[in-house]
Amino acid sequence: MSIPSTLYSRRRDLDVVRELVVVSLIFFHTARIFDDLSFYVKNEPSESAVTFVVVLAAFWGMPLMFSIAGFAIWHSLQKRKVVAFVRERIRRLLIPFIVGIFILVPPQIYFRLSTDPAYRESYTQFYPRFFDVTFNIDFPWFISASPTTGLFQPAHLWFLYNLLVYTLLLLPVFLYLRKPQGRLLVERIVSFSNRPWTVFLLALPIALLEVALGADMSGGWNQSVYIIFIVYGYLFAANARFRHTFCKNRKIGLVFAIMGSTIGLVALYVLVESSDTDPLQDYDLASMMLRFSKGFVGWFWVVAILGFLENACNSRQTAGTTGYSLSVSRESVASGGVLACVERYANEAVLPFYLLHQTVIVVTGFYVVQWNTGALPKFFIISLASLVVTLLLYEVMIRRIMLMRFLFGMKSGKE
Numbered sequence: 001m002s003i004p005s006t007l008y009s010r011r012r013d014l015d016v017v018r019e020l021v022v023v024s025l026i027f028f029h030t031a032r033i034f035d036d037l038s039f040y041v042k043n044e045p046s047e048s049a050v051t052f053v054v055v056l057a058a059f060w061g062m063p064l065m066f067s068i069a070g071f072a073i074w075h076s077l078q079k080r081k082v083v084a085f086v087r088e089r090i091r092r093l094l095i096p097f098i099v100g101i102f103i104l105v106p107p108q109i110y111f112r113l114s115t116d117p118a119y120r121e122s123y124t125q126f127y128p129r130f131f132d133v134t135f136n137i138d139f140p141w142f143i144s145a146s147p148t149t150g151l152f153q154p155a156h157l158w159f160l161y162n163l164l165v166y167t168l169l170l171l172p173v174f175l176y177l178r179k180p181q182g183r184l185l186v187e188r189i190v191s192f193s194n195r196p197w198t199v200f201l202l203a204l205p206i207a208l209l210e211v212a213l214g215a216d217m218s219g220g221w222n223q224s225v226y227i228i229f230i231v232y233g234y235l236f237a238a239n240a241r242f243r244h245t246f247c248k249n250r251k252i253g254l255v256f257a258i259m260g261s262t263i264g265l266v267a268l269y270v271l272v273e274s275s276d277t278d279p280l281q282d283y284d285l286a287s288m289m290l291r292f293s294k295g296f297v298g299w300f301w302v303v304a305i306l307g308f309l310e311n312a313c314n315s316r317q318t319a320g321t322t323g324y325s326l327s328v329s330r331e332s333v334a335s336g337g338v339l340a341c342v343e344r345y346a347n348e349a350v351l352p353f354y355l356l357h358q359t360v361i362v363v364t365g366f367y368v369v370q371w372n373t374g375a376l377p378k379f380f381i382i383s384l385a386s387l388v389v390t391l392l393l394y395e396v397m398i399r400r401i402m403l404m405r406f407l408f409g410m411k412s413g414k415e
Helices: 012-031 048-079 082-103 105-114 123-130 155-177 180-193 198-213 225-238 240-248 250-274 285-319 330-335 338-368 375-398 402-407
Strands: 133-138 141-145
Touching: 012 048, 012 285, 012 338, 012 375, 048 082, 048 155, 048 225, 048 250, 048 285, 082 105, 082 155, 082 338, 082 402, 105 123, 105 155, 105 338, 155 180, 155 225, 155 338, 180 198, 180 225, 180 240, 198 225, 198 285, 225 240, 225 285, 240 250, 240 285, 250 285, 338 375, 375 402
Parallel strands: none
Antiparallel strands: 133 141
């Protein structure tokens, strides 16, 4: 029996999934050093097998992150008035983004340039050039690197910026969905998706956008599709019947996700090896079919992952179990315990960790790839060293300093 949406409390298991995904970025972005694609520092020779792992992760990583972000938006709006919500978004997203642009992104670009033995520019000479930008209207971005000498780019911080812009853009929609007419619209969408298999048809607008606009380097998807994932995540939090639909379709969603990912990886390999086309951008029939299929595969993964989490949550509620699980209740967090303390620490650290991790990986990788050893030892050295250094930087330079907590989007400690 589903529970009323209005009584649906914050799901700690989704917080934990978000934290695990962010920690896994250490290994994902380390893998980027070894794949066949472009990155800030590269190991030579590259490893084709790593490329397949990276592409597979791209099928579900960002769709899941933006869906969970939509879930969090619903809960935030339940607790805050509109002005307070906007203020909280600015504090949590815009301020850390600006700090990261000035402090954490330039070193990544500098070390990328330094991979060229002929590059002799000092960091003080390089730094002003990074901010040689031009203003344009290329939604959602309104500045870009100067076409002549500019080096500006947001690196991994594009996620924070896009999430902020899309959240503010969608705010009127979210407020409408809370009104009687909006709730009626939600019920119609949910009723449609509750029929057999039809929940998977919600991938259609994602697939069509991928075909029409092409993918870019923002997590391997076109940036516009993340708007849809945010909305779906919001609906997942807002309506118990929608969550039940995910739960009901979780197994078939997982089967489709695995099959679609496998076929997609093979098709991508064949297209890249047999022609000069770019399957993520070009408009030949094969490339468009691949992107169309990818839109469905990404949605299959979201339905499967969220569906299994929903099923686990329902099972715990039915059985009244208190054993180990990914879901940590507020009471257990407050009362202590090892798992509760770890979850509380991770939930607080997740944003600073995200901000710091890629810069640490790039700097560490720059030196380690020069060692005369195999790719596998390099991967473990870079990833584990980056994990330790990132946590140390957070612990020593951010967690205990009030100003740094504010700059990195954390609560004051008194909140």
